[in-house]
Amino acid sequence: MVEEAVEAKNQAVNKSLKEIVVETKNLEKIYDGKVHAVRGVNFELFDGEVLGFLGPNGAGKTTTISILLGIIQKTKGDFSIYGKDINDYKTIRELIGYTPQELVFYDFLTVQENAELFADCYQIQNKKARINELFDLFQLTELKRRRAEKLSGGQKRRLNLVLGMLHSPKILFLDEPSAGMDPQSRHILWENIERLSKKEGISIILTTHLMEVADRLCDRILIIDYGKIIAQGTPDELKTTYGAEELIELIMDESLDAKLNDSFIVDLRKEFSKITFHENKIKIFTKNGASLIPDIIEIAVKLDVTDYIKSLQLRGSTLEDVFIGLTGKALRE
Template identity: 35%
Template sequence: MISARGLARSFKTRAAVVDAVRGVSFDVDAGEIVGFLGPNGAGKTTTVRMLTTLIAPSSGTAQVAGFDIVANRDQVRAHIGMVSQTGGAGLNHRAGDELRTQARLHGMSRPTAAARAQELAEEFRLTDLLERQVSSLSGGERRRLDIATGLVHRPRVLFLDEPTAGLDPQARAHLWEYVRRLRDQHGMTLLLTTHYLDEADLLCDRVLVIDGGKVIAADTPAALKSSLGGDLVVLATSRPGDAARVASCHFPGTEPDTRPGVVQFHLRDAQSHLPELLRVLDASGVPLDSVAVTRPSLDDVFLSLTGRALSAPRAEDGPHPSGPAPESVLADAP
């Protein structure tokens, strides 16, 4: 449904040329929810802007819903929905007017537009909010309206840019339910950018990790976490010398790291192997003070791939190249 090959984009500034995206290649199959992970300035939003035809690539090619993003820009737009991080609804407009106006812009008659607005209002629990001004809605209500607006024309592909940014945990969980429903009930393909690693882990079928304008990893969340070598097992002892005795026990496929009073190692599917390990230690007469098993997270994956946590920006990132474009770039926008 989405296919990118060598997609690149450079921005001209007064000081230099910024390579925001440097040859991105990936595929998204029909009916997938794929997450785009990366720090500010990594190239996520710039890539999405190219895929949604808002800016043209400097080089490379991409197809969305079977149409080239440069040669068939109008066809791409007819088959996609885009929900930006800031939203697009007018704050002084009524929620219902926003839905009906969007439907009219897509060529629907007044009766059809009204019917479609009502249909979306019922699906996204907006029925009681249609007469209210957008400015009076809560963050979660406004995001539901944003997504409903992006779905007015029944797109095949939906792009979500930081869909739950700024929402409280309950509103985020509710929005995840709507996103899953779009895939499960409507067969929609979704590409979302996010800084929330728990969101990507729980919601996405696959994740793309982008850093420095390049995709550096792409797989399922489970496979990426498994690539770190398994769960971290930490065995704590209190008597002098017991840590060395624990480490001397044979744990197939592990390389114990021994510190004073602590032995730790990585083991795939540690939870199922833990009883056997404890039996071995008990038979060896080694008492333990505590046992802890920590499953790897996507944050651990990102740290392993890039050397820093997702929330830690690089000093050399400078201005955000995926943010507001300089005047020389705005000229490319349709």
């Protein structure tokens, strides 16, 4: 079994960058005959790439990952990993790593004991060296004698991540790995994931709600909503295809009367077809922003709200604009 896995791993390493390592065809999941969580998902993960799953809560990201890992059963469709189906998983299991959305380790064991236990499960040869390497990278060395239950939320996340990577997997599934981390920890996390994916040639499927992270780290992104892929491409392709060429962003003063604010948006909607409004930010998606600014000001003057415009900015689209434009969550919630 180990020999087969090593051979599969060697084959994987030797193949070209464009090899497909994960493939799904019309994958579907209906929970309990009722909740249609995944509704026909088709995608490929190529060798060495970081593929991002972006989607609102409940979109079906974790469900898709859980099917691929063999944790839950698909309802319909097909998928393969290294060309093998679920029945052949024993030959490829060692090539797969997983950091689940929830924390999975033993609270009553220390950081070091958890790592050793997980390393033993995978029969890792150079256990001590690998643990030390990952502890150094994810800054857990100082904490290795601490009981896991006593770690902070962000430290627990880092331990969760290390445990999924100890056996040097070739495909890594990271489900919201940075939840609850402070900006510094997130920075360390993303830098190291980038470094490891390059150094060890890991292919990664990553879910995150952090758009800047997805933009920087992912080679390609799938935007998933209601169990379907509604858009896909490189971050730049998504911005070019789905983002407006330009975006006018108005930040309104919180003291503006809610009714007046609504009237302002209603009047803007009469002039501009694509507007989103979230908290005190109004975004107008357009092709020729500069020429439209006088029209916006005119509407603001008519309603006497100019004093409540804290800022008005013209800029290019971000991935977050694309995401909100496509899923409309800011409008729906």
